[in-house]
Amino acid sequence: xxxxxxxxxxxxxxQADAYIDPWKPVRRALIxxxxxxxxxxxxxxxxxxxxxxxxxxxxxxxxxIESVAYxxxxxxxxxxxxxxxxxxxxxxxxxxxxxxxEIWVIxxxxxxxxxxISEAFEPVKCHNFITECTFGLPIYKWKPQAVVADExxxxxxxxxxxxxxSVIGVYALGKAQRIIHSVDHSIGKVYAHGAIENTNxxxxxxxxxxxxxxxxxxxxxxxxxxxxxxxxxxxxxxSNWMRRFSPVSTALASGWMTLxxxxxxxxxxxxxxxxDHADWEGLNSAIKATEAERVFVTHGSTSIFKRWLNEQGxxxxxxxxxxxxxxxxxxxxxxxx
Numbered sequence: 001x002x003x004x005x006x007x008x009x010x011x012x013x014x015q016a017d018a019y020i021d022p023w024k025p026v027r028r029a030l031i032x033x034x035x036x037x038x039x040x041x042x043x044x045x046x047x048x049x050x051x052x053x054x055x056x057x058x059x060x061x062x063x064x065i066e067s068v069a070y071x072x073x074x075x076x077x078x079x080x081x082x083x084x085x086x087x088x089x090x091x092x093x094x095x096x097x098x099x100x101x102e103i104w105v106i107x108x109x110x111x112x113x114x115x116x117i118s119e120a121f122e123p124v125k126c127h128n129f130i131t132e133c134t135f136g137l138p139i140y141k142w143k144p145q146a147v148v149a150d151e152x153x154x155x156x157x158x159x160x161x162x163x164x165x166s167v168i169g170v171y172a173l174g175k176a177q178r179i180i181h182s183v184d185h186s187i188g189k190v191y192a193h194g195a196i197e198n199t200n201x202x203x204x205x206x207x208x209x210x211x212x213x214x215x216x217x218x219x220x221x222x223x224x225x226x227x228x229x230x231x232x233x234x235x236x237x238x239s240n241w242m243r244r245f246s247p248v249s250t251a252l253a254s255g256w257m258t259l260x261x262x263x264x265x266x267x268x269x270x271x272x273x274x275x276d277h278a279d280w281e282g283l284n285s286a287i288k289a290t291e292a293e294r295v296f297v298t299h300g301s302t303s304i305f306k307r308w309l310n311e312q313g314x315x316x317x318x319x320x321x322x323x324x325x326x327x328x329x330x331x332x333x334x335x336x337x
Contacts (some may be wrong), residue, residue: 003079003097004104004128006319011130015099016076018047022107029285030081032108033092034173037324047074049083051119051206052091052153055173058202070119086110088276089174090203096124104128105290109325111275112282115145117208118174118180123289130296131287134277136305137254141277142255148272149182152229155251155270156187160227165245167230169237169252169268172196174276176231179205179253180211189228191216193236193285194276222246237268238301255279255326276324287314299323 005012010022018028025042032038032048034055039048046065048056053067068074070093074081078100083093088109095106105126114120152168159166170176172195180190180200189212192200195213204210214220216230222244230245237250250268255275262271278286287295287309295316297306302318309316 002107003099003102004130005221006321010214010321011106013079013097016081016097018076018079018080019043019079020095021108022325028076030095031056032086032095032106033089035089035109035171037322041188047081049091049093051208052093054202054206055091055199058199083125085089085119087112087114087118087124090118090208092118092122096126102127104130105292107132107286109134109277109323110286111278112286113142113145113278115178115181115276117177117210121286123286125289125291127292128294129287129292130292130294130298130319131283131307132277132323132325133297133300135275135279136283136297136301136308138280140255140275140279141256141281142275143273145178145182145274147181147252148274149184152179152182152251152253152272153184153187155249155272156183156229159249160188162249163226163247165225165230165248166230167232167237167242167245167250169232169234169247169250169266169274170196171235171276172199175253175274176200177210178274179231180213183229185211187229189214189224190275191220191225191228191230193230193232193241195233196231216244220244247308252266275326299325 009024011020018030019026020030021038022029028045029043030047039056041060042270048067050067080098082096083270086092088096103126112121156166176196192213251270253267253272253274256262257271257273296319298319298321305315306318
């Protein structure tokens with residue numbers, strides 16, 4: 001019996017009778033992080049990191065959940081299971097499973113660039129590594145975060161001088177907090193869509209320092225938005241919610257802004273290249289650091305990335321999953337204003 005199997009419910013460890021980020025309801029789920037494509041409702045039992053737990057509970061409601069510290073070992077029917085920082089968002093983890101000397105690591109989503117608010121990525125040595133490759137092409141190369149923050153600050157300052165509202169599209173969980181952490185709040189006030197601000201409050205309550213933001217709702221006078229920075233979910237930017245901002249300059253922060261034409265197709269004024277996933281160099285360095293004998297690649301440019309790894313002398317195979325990676329069309333829990 002293989003330690004890890006790929007099934008129609010997700011990545012499965014038969015010996016532990018546990019699934020990693022299952023996409024159908026199961027008895028026991030090990031969760032890498034709180035994004036909706038990895039943490040779904042309906043499982044009978046959840047296990048995650050201590051810092052991922054508050055947001056998962058907020059998003060999924062009343063669930064049977066336990067949590068552990070990074071590096072803490074839980075044993076399930078002889079399988080040693082531990083969670084290790086993935087650097088993707090606050091609380092995100094790679095999951096390590098060891099049984100009779102065989103070690104597997106499931107990366108979940110990850111990035112090797114330290115964003116200053118998420119727990120920094122730590123490579124974990126293993127025999128078998130399951131890796132995402134959302135941005136598994138050489139064209140994807142991220143700038144240092146400070147450089148991107150300066151670009152956003154400059155855009156915001158120019159808009160303020162022109163009497164405009166600066167609205168930037170980001171995921172409610174992850175990139176929103178990263179931008180709030182990195183921009184210059186001396187330029188002006190920072191407002192957030194309800195889905196983002198509610199997530200911010202959950203994160204603040206767990207003791208994570210996050211600069212002040214204001215909920216962008218009907219209580220705010222439209223004139224007060226002038227000169228401010230507003231963080232919106234991508235879905236909200238396509239809705240009537242945007243009517244409260246005028247005059248406005250719009251932007252999106254995504255790794256997909258690397259591609260020519262993406263900004264035009266999304267009808268925004270600016271695109272900032274920022275991703276919570278590893279770029280080409282990050283993927284390669286992370287895989288090399290694991291010293292894995294076999295690598296399984298999921299969601300992204302899997303065929304190209306697998307071929308590249310094979311050419312480097314690394315055994316690799318593609319795995320089909322329902323994980324979405326970074327998508328400008330992905331709808332997170334964005335209903336609240």
